[in-house]
Amino acid sequence: MRDVSIIGIGQIPVREHWAVSLQVLGAEAVVLALQDAGVERPGALYVGNMLSGQISAQENVGALIADHAGLRGIEAAKIEAACASGAAALRVGYSAVAGGLHDVVVACGVEKMTDASGEENTVALMGAADAVYEGEHGLSFVALNALLMRRYMYEYGYTREAFAGFSVNAHRNAVHNPNAMFRRAITAESYSRAKMVAEPVSLLDSPAIADGAAAVVLAPTELARRHGLRAVRIAGSAVATDSVALHDRPDPLVLAAAHASAQRAYAQAGRGPEAIDFFELHDAFTIMAALSLEACGFAAKGQGVRLAMEDAIAPTGRIPISTLGGLKARGHPVGATGLYQVVEAVLQLRGEAGDAQIPGCRVGMTQSIGGSGANVVTHILERIDD
Amino acid sequence: MRDVSIIGIGQIPVREHWAVSLQVLGAEAVVLALQDAGVERPGALYVGNMLSGQISAQENVGALIADHAGLRGIEAAKIEAACASGAAALRVGYSAVAGGLHDVVVACGVEKMTDASGEENTVALMGAADAVYEGEHGLSFVALNALLMRRYMYEYGYTREAFAGFSVNAHRNAVHNPNAMFRRAITAESYSRAKMVAEPVSLLDSPAIADGAAAVVLAPTELARRHGLRAVRIAGSAVATDSVALHDRPDPLVLAAAHASAQRAYAQAGRGPEAIDFFELHDAFTIMAALSLEACGFAAKGQGVRLAMEDAIAPTGRIPISTLGGLKARGHPVGATGLYQVVEAVLQLRGEAGDAQIPGCRVGMTQSIGGSGANVVTHILERIDD
Numbered sequence: 193m194r195d196v197s198i199i200g201i202g203q204i205p206v207r208e209h210w211a212v213s214l215q216v217l218g219a220e221a222v223v224l225a226l227q228d229a230g231v232e233r234p235g236a237l238y239v240g241n242m243l244s245g246q247i248s249a250q251e252n253v254g255a256l257i258a259d260h261a262g263l264r265g266i267e268a269a270k271i272e273a274a275c276a277s278g279a280a281a282l283r284v285g286y287s288a289v290a291g292g293l294h295d296v297v298v299a300c301g302v303e304k305m306t307d308a309s310g311e312e313n314t315v316a317l318m319g320a321a322d323a324v325y326e327g328e329h330g331l332s333f334v335a336l337n338a339l340l341m342r343r344y345m346y347e348y349g350y351t352r353e354a355f356a357g358f359s360v361n362a363h364r365n366a367v368h369n370p371n372a373m374f375r376r377a378i379t380a381e382s383y384s385r386a387k388m389v390a391e392p393v394s395l396l397d398s399p400a401i402a403d404g405a406a407a408v409v410l411a412p413t414e415l416a417r418r419h420g421l422r423a424v425r426i427a428g429s430a431v432a433t434d435s436v437a438l439h440d441r442p443d444p445l446v447l448a449a450a451h452a453s454a455q456r457a458y459a460q461a462g463r464g465p466e467a468i469d470f471f472e473l474h475d476a477f478t479i480m481a482a483l484s485l486e487a488c489g490f491a492a493k494g495q496g497v498r499l500a501m502e503d504a505i506a507p508t509g510r511i512p513i514s515t516l517g518g519l520k521a522r523g524h525p526v527g528a529t530g531l532y533q534v535v536e537a538v539l540q541l542r543g544e545a546g547d548a549q550i551p552g553c554r555v556g557m558t559q560s561i562g563g564s565g566a567n568v569v570t571h572i573l574e575r576i577d578d
Numbered sequence: 579m580r581d582v583s584i585i586g587i588g589q590i591p592v593r594e595h596w597a598v599s600l601q602v603l604g605a606e607a608v609v610l611a612l613q614d615a616g617v618e619r620p621g622a623l624y625v626g627n628m629l630s631g632q633i634s635a636q637e638n639v640g641a642l643i644a645d646h647a648g649l650r651g652i653e654a655a656k657i658e659a660a661c662a663s664g665a666a667a668l669r670v671g672y673s674a675v676a677g678g679l680h681d682v683v684v685a686c687g688v689e690k691m692t693d694a695s696g697e698e699n700t701v702a703l704m705g706a707a708d709a710v711y712e713g714e715h716g717l718s719f720v721a722l723n724a725l726l727m728r729r730y731m732y733e734y735g736y737t738r739e740a741f742a743g744f745s746v747n748a749h750r751n752a753v754h755n756p757n758a759m760f761r762r763a764i765t766a767e768s769y770s771r772a773k774m775v776a777e778p779v780s781l782l783d784s785p786a787i788a789d790g791a792a793a794v795v796l797a798p799t800e801l802a803r804r805h806g807l808r809a810v811r812i813a814g815s816a817v818a819t820d821s822v823a824l825h826d827r828p829d830p831l832v833l834a835a836a837h838a839s840a841q842r843a844y845a846q847a848g849r850g851p852e853a854i855d856f857f858e859l860h861d862a863f864t865i866m867a868a869l870s871l872e873a874c875g876f877a878a879k880g881q882g883v884r885l886a887m888e889d890a891i892a893p894t895g896r897i898p899i900s901t902l903g904g905l906k907a908r909g910h911p912v913g914a915t916g917l918y919q920v921v922e923a924v925l926q927l928r929g930e931a932g933d934a935q936i937p938g939c940r941v942g943m944t945q946s947i948g949g950s951g952a953n954v955v956t957h958i959l960e961r962i963d964d
Binding site (some may be wrong): 205213216236242243244246248250251252253254255256258259261264265266267268269270271273274280283284287288290291292314315316318320321322323324327391405430431432433434436440441448449452499562563566567 | 579581599601608624629630631632634635636637638639640642644645650651652653654655656657658659660666668669670673674676677678679701702704705706708709713757762809815818819820821826834838891948951952953
């Protein structure tokens, strides 16, 4: 298979874009990424999206966004893997370029949540979980994460305050990101006082409803080199799955798919966690950040939260995470998130992250989690030496 | 890229499966296909589905069906391209095997429509069209096809009765298919008397709400040969898109994406329409059958309907279509349809189509249309010589 690189990136600010439609959000990110790459017409467009049907009564968004981006005629499809949809679209694009189906493709993630009420979004988001075994009980997706967080606190003897560092770090980093939704720092004290959504998950443990779109352009690394393009290599790309329902796992505090997905990506890249300079993980909830760090080899079982307590996740720490705000503070427009993570990793590896820059970083990892660990997509990205 | 073959097929009867869930329908088709191929664990599962979110409040169906099929852990994703979703999943699987991402993958199509009312399905199906420019006017998807059919009759001077042959042929062929939903022959007379849904589209021009799932197993042709597996080659695979909204096309009676998709598949296969022994086309509406035959080079513009009037589409005719009942009579569980078409083409090419067998066929074409021609996936399948 061919070595693949990201040769262009595009993103629009994560906001409540009340006046802008799904297809315009997506098309703008696609056009920005193509302009950044200096490419006019890719061979295919893969659109990561979760909620368009339930929230906007719109499917067929692959063809729709291709047309709105001025690409009528090209191959297109929507790719869905719940909250990992954007990363799953990148994965399908990676396969197409690495395998030779197309030389240049665009992977775009888009979500337009403000077309419906908060209640409707709560119902729609529950589609990431198991409708038969979990949804039927009246659980929301936040409630599932509250069960996990409570179990973690019970098993390992932590208080809720142990998780504060994840939120503090995310908000601190988002201050430097003009595309972030919440650009204000918070303190551990404000975390302690935050209003509860589903105890112990508070407003500062969970993301807001948001609209957004991000996109990347992929091409063979050799082609990028030949044309002297600014490129970031995809050194590892992997997907793994687990049961969708939490009750059906041997230990709900082990994200087996995150572990397997990371291991496959490490193996392909020929690198382990010690080689990762920063990690854009799926901090949709603070508990997910802790479990991800454990699953991917950055902390032992029950110790993930200590990395936040010790601030080892800060830009200058041992393993920086959420370097431009993460899902918590940059925002989590669900199906778009996987590509925001990748766009931000590319900014870091290009040295274009401004005041959020991780000095001298050369290898970054991104991981997106669909459902409570049911579908996990991991990518390892590398700077190419000049 | 590697030559790819279909080494296993599975399908469940198209019915109203009130008591069976989406994930069980899908998993059963996957298991049947794996058993047919003699494969235990594929590298990935791609699930074509359109309506799971809107109808069953369930997304993440890639991981969900992988788990229910006993494949927890493998790579999985849902692929959506409206009514072409099943074929789009096959296309992603084809890319993965041809390109080398995986040696063996499963592409599955599944739709469970009876989880909601007919009215809810009518709203959800409109997601295949443009919600902003078409849905806002209160149009249903049937109404869009009625506009196209009326325009065709007006432009070329046909009466409604000219389309009868498509429905008569589909129902006649479905009699021989145990997996078909409507296994009874109809006459041109009964077509004339059929109740209207949206004039001139009647009950006998359009498919019913249905549940179903179908799947295929893909592997490199060389691997299939080495293990002596019964295989059908994918000689051509292509996707093309058009505007989603009908008003935005130079001529709404030209399916430009169907034309482009077929031309790309012909070019890859090194064959033209004259080499196609049978054509599993997207006869969701009789007008779509006529327009598809024209777009793919089997009839001149305005002449597609003549193939039905002359019965050239019969099993013994010049270009047999809907050989096991088509979308009209086998049934059209939307996201599953693309893979029913492919499973049926494989049955024909293996010589296992029973009383519906096209004698001596060697090359078949399948085409799935998402929306009114917005996203079109074409595959050309070939028998491998012993």
